[in-house]
Amino acid sequence: MTIGIFDSGMGGLTVLSEAIRRIPMEDYYFVADTLHVPYGTKSKEEVHGYILDTVHDMMKHDIDALVIACNTATSIAVETLREEYPNLPIIGMEPAVKPAVEMNHSTGRRVLVFATPLTLSLPKYYALVSRVDDSGIVDSLPMEKLVPFCESMKYDTDEVKEYFLEQLAPFDLEDYGIIVLGCTHYPYFKPLLREILPSHIDIVDGSTGTVRRLAALLHRYGMARGKGSGKVVFHNTNEDKIYNERMKDALTYLQHNQL
Missing domain, CATH: 3.40.50.1860 (Rossmann fold)
Structure with missing residues (x-):
């Protein structure tokens, strides 16, 4: 087969x-x-x-x-x-929003979803979040540069690290318990993310x-x-x-x- x-x-x-x-x-x-x-x-x-x-x-x-x-x-x-x-x-x-929300119920922290701009703009994504996020704890962040970085096999360069820090700067990461990698290109960056993120934040993908x-x-x-x-x-x-x-x-x- x-x-x-x-x-x-x-x-x-x-x-x-x-x-x-x-x-x-x-x-x-x-x-x-x-x-x-x-x-x-x-x-x-x-x-x-x-x-x-x-x-x-x-x-x-x-x-x-x-x-x-x-x-x-x-x-x-x-x-x-x-x-x-x-x-x-x-x-x-689909982005692993449902398991992330379920995992976070006991912590009181929020969920942050990384995804492509197109995924985040589609009704299917909003329907998913509406269906599973009764408490309004899910935030979404478009990460359009990650796919080109991945395609160039740039997983942990200074340029990539700076991009993550720039995108995450507006967020108080103490408020978040889980980051959802809502694109299959994004798990390549897990080692770098584990360096950048506070230790209490889990990383999940689908x-x-x-x-x-x-x-x-x-x-x-x-x-x-x-x-x-x-x-x-x-x-x-x-x-x-x-x-x-x-x-x-x-x-x-x-x-x-x-x-």
Whole structure:
């Protein structure tokens, strides 16, 4: 069985890393839409078209399940994809706001969500926060530079550190108990964030929950056979062989740091 995983760029490798750890004996086909990264600063209509085109091409590779390893892409196109491919198990992502709110109930502290500007502008995000945040403890912060930093493999440079400090300056971090990484590119910055943030702040993202749902769905459909070789095939829409090698390096970085 081949599990397809799709993102605008390297962010989805955070989900792939978790999938390999939890579901090791399947094969994976990872696609990065490098022609159009980043999604988070583009219009909803543009991104919708990019997603449909890329997934259409992925289907030519006989994938048996699809993970949309991108919060922005999920918000924009998951329902359309499920309509177009009704027999394909499709897993989307959303920022881990619900578990963050539940974890923070006992602390009395607030939750801060990092996400792309487009994700934060979509009705799906506001519906999520409205549904789970009865106490009004969730704040949102657009972090548009993090995807370009990640795509350049700048995870802990002085430039990145200064950007975080600048963005966080208006917030009293003593008021916050959890930061939600609402984009799959953002977990690359966990080591740097742990240096910057007060020790009482937890950092959560959606990769673990997404892979758990994937595993459950595969079992439900009787597809979790574990007969693959654990092979990973990388592809990007620019057909750039160097970028594919960089993705392999990025996956190694994630696995080495257990991100």
